[in-house]
Amino acid sequence: MKYISTRGASPAVSSARAVVDGLAPDGGLYTMSPSDMPKLDWRRLISMDYYSIAAEIISALLPDFSRDEARDLTGRAYNGKFPSADIAPTVPVGDKAVLELFHGPTSAFKDVALCLLPYLMKSAAEKCGDTGTITILTATSGDTGKAALEGFRDVPGIKIAVFYPRDGVSAVQKAQMVTQEGRNVHVCAVDGNFDDAQSGVKRIFGSIRGRGLSSANSINIGRLVPQVVYYFSAYASLVKSGRLLPGAPLDFCVPTGNFGDILAGYIAGEMGLPLGRLVCASNENNVLTDFLRTGTYDRRRHFCRTLSPSMDILISSNLERLLFLMSGDSALVASLMRQLADEGRYTVPSSLLEKIQRRFWAGCCDDEGTKATVARVWHSLSYLCDTHTAVAWNVAEQYEKAVPDHNPIVVLSTASPYKFPAAVLSAVGGVCGGDEFEMMSALEKTTGVPMPANLRGLRERPCLHNDCVEPSQMSAYVLDLLEDES
Numbered sequence: 001m002k003y004i005s006t007r008g009a010s011p012a013v014s015s016a017r018a019v020v021d022g023l024a025p026d027g028g029l030y031t032m033s034p035s036d037m038p039k040l041d042w043r044r045l046i047s048m049d050y051y052s053i054a055a056e057i058i059s060a061l062l063p064d065f066s067r068d069e070a071r072d073l074t075g076r077a078y079n080g081k082f083p084s085a086d087i088a089p090t091v092p093v094g095d096k097a098v099l100e101l102f103h104g105p106t107s108a109f110k111d112v113a114l115c116l117l118p119y120l121m122k123s124a125a126e127k128c129g130d131t132g133t134i135t136i137l138t139a140t141s142g143d144t145g146k147a148a149l150e151g152f153r154d155v156p157g158i159k160i161a162v163f164y165p166r167d168g169v170s171a172v173q174k175a176q177m178v179t180q181e182g183r184n185v186h187v188c189a190v191d192g193n194f195d196d197a198q199s200g201v202k203r204i205f206g207s208i209r210g211r212g213l214s215s216a217n218s219i220n221i222g223r224l225v226p227q228v229v230y231y232f233s234a235y236a237s238l239v240k241s242g243r244l245l246p247g248a249p250l251d252f253c254v255p256t257g258n259f260g261d262i263l264a265g266y267i268a269g270e271m272g273l274p275l276g277r278l279v280c281a282s283n284e285n286n287v288l289t290d291f292l293r294t295g296t297y298d299r300r301r302h303f304c305r306t307l308s309p310s311m312d313i314l315i316s317s318n319l320e321r322l323l324f325l326m327s328g329d330s331a332l333v334a335s336l337m338r339q340l341a342d343e344g345r346y347t348v349p350s351s352l353l354e355k356i357q358r359r360f361w362a363g364c365c366d367d368e369g370t371k372a373t374v375a376r377v378w379h380s381l382s383y384l385c386d387t388h389t390a391v392a393w394n395v396a397e398q399y400e401k402a403v404p405d406h407n408p409i410v411v412l413s414t415a416s417p418y419k420f421p422a423a424v425l426s427a428v429g430g431v432c433g434g435d436e437f438e439m440m441s442a443l444e445k446t447t448g449v450p451m452p453a454n455l456r457g458l459r460e461r462p463c464l465h466n467d468c469v470e471p472s473q474m475s476a477y478v479l480d481l482l483e484d485e486s
């Protein structure tokens with residue numbers, strides 16, 4: 001299986017090359033052709049542990065990695081970083097199940113992919129015969145940055161630079177990043193929002209070629225593949241515990257920003273998982289809700305800063321992969337992406353929209369609904385969830401009402417509530433005062449839910465990174481890094 005560009009104007013490459021390069025030379029995203037999608041028999045996976053399921057999925061989607069190698073790398077990536085062998089536990093909460101993806105070293109779901117990506121990338125570079133230093137560029141809305149820094153720190157032969165929107169991340173997220181240790185890490189604020197940071201990074205990829213740049217964002221297929229695994233493991237877990245009949249379709253509700261996590265669910269379905277619908281949950285930045293309902297993607301709208309900042313995104317990069325996988329038409333995708341760049345909007349053909357709507361349902365939830373949901377889930381079900389998960393829970397309820405013949409539903413939980421303590425504490429009725437760090441302690445006192453160890457003591461750690469640039473200065477910043485041979 002080769003990887004091709006969604007925009008059709010780059011040569012096909014091996015899976016290893018796609019992981020090393022991140023973005024295709026024509027500006028498109030590397031993807032498999034829909035006709036090449038590998039199929040797996042989910043029945044075989046039911047009795048397997050997480051690592052074995054991971055080995056099956058990774059070697060099927062990235063054929064340059066054997067099953068044994070994939071298993072070995074997964075073990076090295078997760079052992080000691082996740083508290084239990086079940087990397088992503090599925091827990092019953094009320095009439096739904098919650099897939100907890102936040103037990104990694106930075107308490108956000110991105111750990112699941114970003115602990116593994118450095119191992120995949122090192123090995124992929126060796127397979128390609130690349131010997132130079134790889135420089136990872138990452139734009140973050142808050143969680144990717146820390147998870148990538150933690151995953152890539154002190155990995156020989158790799159440097160990493162993370163760009164975050166100066167005023168667009170929570171105090172906890174910022175503290176996590178600016179206190180990051182490691183010889184090869186660079187953290188830089190951008191005077192703009194996440195879309196400015198992400199567009200800046202994409203521009204740099206377009207203008208600086210052949211210097212060993214790669215991406216840890218979900219534009220890299222190596223980020224998406226590890227996320228396919230937990231859709232299968234959640235299914236297996238529900239079947240094993242008797243909560244789902246083998247073969248019955250299962251719906252997933254995914255709190256969505258860049259459309260990476262939910263796209264991994266789509267890929268799981270295409271690989272043979274008995275998937276019902278994927279419910280796309282957005283906050284007030286509801287560009288995807290409108291798109292999935294109308295077929296028109298229009299980013300010309302006010303950018304809202306919400307209580308679920310990791311979803312404050314108006315340009316969802318991975319939607320491009322879905323458009324290609326569902327249409328198989330790279331000329332169409334290239335033309336839509338040109339319209340998005342030039343006019344800020346595009347409309348897909350109605351036949352494509354209908355196809356998309358057969359698999360996807362979409363809804364959104366504002367900050368008030370988010371807080372009310374955190375409160376309701378806590379007070380009535382004794383489950384403490386973060387703001388992103390609350391958006392998904394709220395939209396899952398909207399979906400259940402709107403679609404009476406829905407299937408059992410899994411809500412993906414993407415962050416620990418302690419990453420967003422101010423909103424969660426005030427939602428559950430705790431006394432808010434002091435800074436976010438004091439609120440973390442107050443949240444623990446109020447709820448009795450233990451704070452993750454990695455967030456304890458964050459405030460006392462020294463700030464090691466003070467860089468801040470305008471979006472237009474990002475290229476120069478990266479060129480400096482490339483010159484620096486240390």
Ligand SMILES: *Cc1c(COP(=O)(O)O)cnc(C)c1O
Binds near residue numbers: 110143256261311415
């Ligand atoms: C990144 C993130 C999301 C959105 O995931 P995408 O793959 O970008 O759609 C949701 N919740 C949290 C907590 C995140 O960090």
